[in-house]
Amino acid sequence: MGSTIEPNRLNRRDLIKRATALGIAAVPASGLLSACAASGGGGKQETGKKTATNPFGVVGDAGLEVIIFKGGFGDDYAKRFEKLYSKEFPGSKVTHTPTQNITGLLQPRLNGGNPPDVVDDSGNAQIKLDVLQKAGQLTDLTPLLDAPSIDDPSKKVRETLQPGTVELGTIGGTFCTLQYVYTVFGLWYSGKLFRQHGWSEPKTWADFMSLSGEIKKAGIAPFAHQGKYPYYINVAIMDLAIKNGGPDFMNRVDKLDETVWDEAPAKNAIEAIHQIVSNNYLLPGTNGMTHIEAQTAWNQYKAAFVPCGAWLENEQLKATPSDFEMTFMPMPSLPGDKMPFEAIRGGANEPYIVPAKAKNAAGGMEFMRVMLSKAGAIAFAQTANSLTVVKDALGPDVQLRPGTKSTVTALKAAGSNVFNPTYLYTASSLDVDMGNASSELMAGRIQPAEWLKRVKAATVKAKKNGS
Template sequence: MGSTIEPNRLNRRDLIKRAAALGIAAVPVTGLLSACAASGGGGGGGKQESGKKSATNPFGVADSAALEVVIFKGGFGDDYAKRFESLYAKEHPKAKVSHTATQNITGLLQPRLNAGNPPDVVDDSGNAQIKLDVLEKAGQLADLGPLLDAPSVDDPSKKVRDILMPGTVDLGTVNGKFCSLQYVYTVFGLWYSGKLFKQHGWTAPKTWADFLSLGGEIKKAGIAPFAHQGKYPYYINVAIVDLIIKNGGLDTLKRIDSLDDSVWDGDAAKHAIEAVYELVDKDYLLPGTNGMTHIEAQTAWNQYRAAFVPCGAWLENEQLKATPSDFEMTFTPMPSLPGDKLPFEAIRGGANEPYIVPKNARNVAGGLEFMRQMLSKAGATAFAQTANSLTVVKDGIDPGISLRPGTRSTVTALKAAGANVFNPTYMYTASSLDVDMGNASAELMAKRIKPAEWLNRVKAATRKAKNGGE
């Protein structure tokens, strides 16, 4: 995965990677709260470093202040971050920039938060992500508001906030504070092999009825119609919730995000979860997929053992080594259910892959400047070249850059969607709901519960989340 929520991506990625809640291991709030009191507000137990502010140094970065960067090495890799670090070093050549890549953000970050000596910039993603609402509640996140009001690198007449894709600020805001830069612009949906479909004369379905009908043809060809990343039910959650939102419309999205538990009594939720259960009931799942990691399921798909897999746009980069050169990775929106209020072309899309600056970091100013460089055209282009994905920088990519097939298909889908792009936020603001929903989804996909029980469990989980996760 790449995640905003994804093992190889955000909570993904997730991203999603996912962003959002791939991780079921959330850091206890009490542990971080006690750390807040112990840290005394100084990075590494000492004074935060700062220099003189200027037009080109809006945060007052001290020239020789070291900068420590921690990156979740998932679906996007970490080469892109090294390019960002080079951009930063160009502006501050006297600064020592250190780089750590990990897949265990919690294991690396939590002890340092507790000790009051966190790194300066963190890509807080993956299945071991520390949830943003937990960090914010514990007072561990720096306010990134000054970043939004700083001059952009490429055009100082514009503020950083003016060059961001719509929704970026909202998705990085927790309890009224902009505390996370959701950097990657990701779309979510289903993926298939263009080569496989051409070979069999199949057409990507636009309706759920056609999806099920095609599944029968696919199964006759000796291929499983559907694989999913069973060990990380975040992915199937995305598919389920997207079907619900497309069927019920934007009002349903608002009700889910506002933790209105009555939404799970409505027709949209019932229609969507019953539709997904049909994949289980018709035996359309790749054998073993319920126990597979994201990499295992996606690699089986790359091996033509399954026709469709749900994922965010980090998939192409995550699967580079496993994808045959002629695979023709292709993205398609979730198929339409009868009575959908949003068109087939509507997709989940938006900012994810959360980057944070810990409040008690020694070089908070450097962390903010690092993010400003990420949001330059050079930063956005570097990310597209090395991570095969788009960023939240408007018109940030050099038009001359060639894109891989999957990335190209997501750009096409985004254009086709137009204004019909939606992005739930409950994964960030009420992470316990995403975790509990994932547990229910895992049981559903394993055929241990039926749709009615899934709805009951998720309704109870929504009430729990509204009460603070208790």
Template sequence: MGSTIEPNRLNRRDLIKRATAIGIAAVPASGLLSACAASGGGSKQETGKKTATNPFGVADSAGLEVIIFKGGFGDDYAKRFEQLYSKQYPSAKVTHTPTQNITGLLQPRLNGGNPPDVVDDSGNAQIKLDVLQKAGQLTDLTPLLDAPSIDDPGKKVRDTLQPGTVELGTIGGTFCTLQYVYTVFGLWYSGKLFRQHGWSAPRTWADFMSLSAEIKKAGIAPFAHQGKYPYYINVAIMDLAIKNGGPDFMNRVDKLDDTVWDEAPAKNAIEAVYQIVSNNYLLPGTNGMTHIESQTAWNQYRAAFVPCGAWLENEQLKSTPSDFEMTFMPMPSLPGDKLPFEAIRGGANEPYIVPAKAKNAAGGMEFMRIMLSKAGAVAFAQTANSLTVVKDAIGPEVQLRPGTKSTVTALKAAGGNVFNPTYLYTASQLDVDMGNASSELMANRIQPAEWLKRVKTATQKAKKNGS
């Protein structure tokens, strides 16, 4: 994606964080609804004959217009997709438009009934998907799921996707957005730094604390975090709690059961993270840093660990030394964890849509089918340095950067132990309130008991407000 959580990246974490939650500039529903009623039928859609290899009936010469949010993932990957499309439809003119202002570019065209054919609806200026769906502005993409896979026509596209992809793309009971990027979350370190010092990646929290003491003795801060954007440390805290409490704990958090904050998993997780603070293991100044500032300090070997999602490598390309060996690992295990060390948070994000009144909606869905081929997944991994929702698309023969390669390894090791809480989408204010408490905790202005109290109150408020 490109970004999702903070100013510019904020957009991408859309995945989860904001998986609609943080900082999106939403278009008022009324504006689109009234436009929908006024714009009539729009341009006549161009279609061709449906065949086994052309399941949507794409017209050979119909142009295809693609608008891409140019954020942390850039837009070179989309150009690779477009090249694959042009190979299949050489007579079709493909138009590529990168932007960081999706709303400014897209809303007038939706209102006018002449939208583009494919849109990466991401970034701070994203148009909220539920607004588009309620306004009837999104094409039902169920035919895409039921179309044959390009790689194996004996399989439907839906059978080639990571678990949860269809659910996350379903709004109001209709699959109408393709959440394409598959992001995993955890801790990151430099393989070079660890090898030089003879350090091993810790599997338990006790080992993490012991290693942190060694790291500090070496004159390096054990831990940096993106202090201005506490979403990141929230993810670390909640991943510890979910691994400790298991799927039932996560489900209760998602259902806004406020009693979870009185129980051991929540207490164990927040007390563990507070050890970083109380032992003075934080990089000085990290509580006031942006994501780029803290991650760049980490790239400069001023800190050993930083929490982040899999977009980190692409985001830090310019700051990362060529021999840094960026490496991903799951959150270390707490005593009594119900999920194994290898368990990680992972899920789909970065929404792509085909507007309902697109002139070449069939071509838009075919473009997505190409995205969901192994060739498309490899092109994205090599160009945007992140994974996609296509299962088993990246083999050992595919050349990847070290960080991306380490996420592939971690995802395979996790197997079925991949989790993805949904409160971030359904009760985004809870995450904001939790982040405010986390900022106070990391600055040592409150202690774990107060954090638990504040988050319990925030959960009660979210439930009362109908989240």
């Protein structure tokens, strides 16, 4: 079975890298990880009386243990959630544990039957959600959906969420994960740089290419990408293809129908991307750069465009000049696109779970209800500079950074033209193989035809392994 790949994983590479590097001693004994996989245990769960303001029956003085993946979003936002929770239950002792190594921390405790109460199960060392669900380790969060919203008790929490949140959090028929962060994907540029040169946002791929020619003449590389992690360029390629072929094309990719790679949308997309390589529009060295190196070069005006998800602004907070005016735009349109220019990849990610054997599972769900209040969403948007699945939480009065603001605008403009392929979550080997092919293409070592051939073979392989 495939694993769950969570897009924000890659922007935390630097942290993960340190973690893996430190783990060198553990590696020859990788088998050790499995040492206590098959033991078990149990604990008692605490519940109290359910009331209108306490819909899950949280015991007021029961402790709450929160484990947060400390990656691109940091962990300050979680501290603000914890404060909001403590306001409700002043007697409760809230424990806050930030980590980059979710698996290492969580696996033994799940198997030992004494897990924490809320976990942000994210990052490179994430425990795969489908596996947890099948093992019966996750609390069914349906009561959360049906609980009254903190902001408006006449509404259920379910009614305050972005469309798709419930579907995405449902695994094996139960809603057991809260994918909290709403991320959009596209190209990013500096509003200041563009104004300075009188450039405007290219709406079509032809415009993008001619603008790239101009940018190059101005002595700036038109395009940078995070070459060391081909995840990013894969997103750009697939978004072009999906906008060209429409939702039907995407569904067939997700179903691992290998014939899509023989068809026009895939061919159009990869040939378009290849024009960047053949016209020499890449930032020199970008193919070997980490996400931080490439994005920082972009922040230094060495490159005009970079593909990324909406975590970019928070990730580059320190490297971004104050007048940079980070701006988001959808992938430009190819001729014959089935979806409009405004269409973007967008979806919920950053999965939060309440382990089934958590002592204070009710408290865990209450914590999530706090996250899903407007106060929670604003806290997140301000400390982590990203949007959440809480619908219409950010009024015009909420102060946001320019990049985050531009994603709010883009999301509004996209309307219902938001897509989110799921092959990433269900066929991890396809993503890895496609990434290898894309790296080779960007380095000029293979041509589009070879890319299509390889990805088609990878799809066949993923289908064979996955079922």
